[in-house]
Amino acid sequence: MKSLETLNKEIISCRNCPRLVKWREEVARVKRKAYQDREYWGRPVPGFGDPDAQVFVVGLAPGAHGSNRTGRQFTGDASGNFLYPALARAGFANQGRAESQKDGLILKDLFITACARCAPPGNKPTAEELANCQPFLERELEIINPRVIVCLGRTAYERILKIFSESGLVNKFSHGASYPLSNGTWLVCSYHPSQQNTQTGKLTVEMFDSVWSKVRELLKKEVKARIFRR
Numbered sequence: 001m002k003s004l005e006t007l008n009k010e011i012i013s014c015r016n017c018p019r020l021v022k023w024r025e026e027v028a029r030v031k032r033k034a035y036q037d038r039e040y041w042g043r044p045v046p047g048f049g050d051p052d053a054q055v056f057v058v059g060l061a062p063g064a065h066g067s068n069r070t071g072r073q074f075t076g077d078a079s080g081n082f083l084y085p086a087l088a089r090a091g092f093a094n095q096g097r098a099e100s101q102k103d104g105l106i107l108k109d110l111f112i113t114a115c116a117r118c119a120p121p122g123n124k125p126t127a128e129e130l131a132n133c134q135p136f137l138e139r140e141l142e143i144i145n146p147r148v149i150v151c152l153g154r155t156a157y158e159r160i161l162k163i164f165s166e167s168g169l170v171n172k173f174s175h176g177a178s179y180p181l182s183n184g185t186w187l188v189c190s191y192h193p194s195q196q197n198t199q200t201g202k203l204t205v206e207m208f209d210s211v212w213s214k215v216r217e218l219l220k221k222e223v224k225a226r227i228f229r230r
C-alpha cells in the first residue's frame with residue numbers, strides 16, 4: 001500500500017511531457033462553460049481502486065473535462081458513465097455513479113489506470129508521451145500483481161504488449177478476445193467505452209457486460225506462476 005502511495009505522489013507531480021503539461025493546465029484554467037464554478041484537478045491522474053485487486057484495467061488517458069477535472073480515473077465523463085455501471089453490474093463496484101472523488105464509489109477486486117496520466121489534445125497522446133508514461137504503468141503492475149489485465153482499446157493493448165514483449169503475443173486486438181501471458185496472467189481486450197464507440201453502437205451494453213463476465217470466468221481458472229510478485 002505504501003509503495004502505491006509513493007508511486008501516486010510521483011505520478012501526480014510528473015511534468016515529463018511538455019505538451020501535455022501545457023494542455024492539462026490550460027484546460028484547467030479556461031474550463032468548460034458548464035464547470036466554470038468548479039476547481040479542475042489539472043494534474044496527472046493516478047490509478048484508482050482496490051490495491052489488492054486481481055483485475056487491472058488499462059484505459060487510454062484522462063478526458064480533458066472528465067478525469068482532468070475530477071482527478072480520478074474515468075470520473076465525470078461519458079466514458080465513466082458507461083464503464084462504472086457495467087462494473088457495478090458485474091460486482092466490481094459498489095455503485096455505477098462516478099462524479100467526483102467524494103461520490104462514495106468503491107471498487108472491489110479491481111484497479112483502474114491508464115497508458116497516459118495527463119489529458120492529451122484530441123484524446124491522442126503521442127508515441128513519445130506514451131513511452132514516457134509507461135514506467136508508471138509497469139510499476140503499478142508490479143505492485144498490484146493482477147491475475148487479469150483488461151485493455152480498454154487498442155492503444156492500451158499495444159502498450160501492455162510492449163511491457164510483456166517476452167510473451168510473444170502478436171498484435172491481435174479483438175473485442176472480447178483473451179490471451180494468456182507467459183507469466184500466467186490473462187489479457188482481455190475490449191473496445192474503449194468512449195462516446196465515439198458507445199453512441200455509434202460499436203460497443204453496446206451487452207457487448208461490454210460480456211467482457212466482465214469473461215473476466216469473472218478467468219478469475220475462476222487456476223493461476224500459474226507469475227513474474228510479478230509482491
Ligand code: SF4
Pocket residue numbers: 011014015016017020021044116117118129132133
Ligand atoms: S503523461 Fe505521464 S509521463 Fe507524461 S507528464 Fe503526464 S504523468 Fe508524466
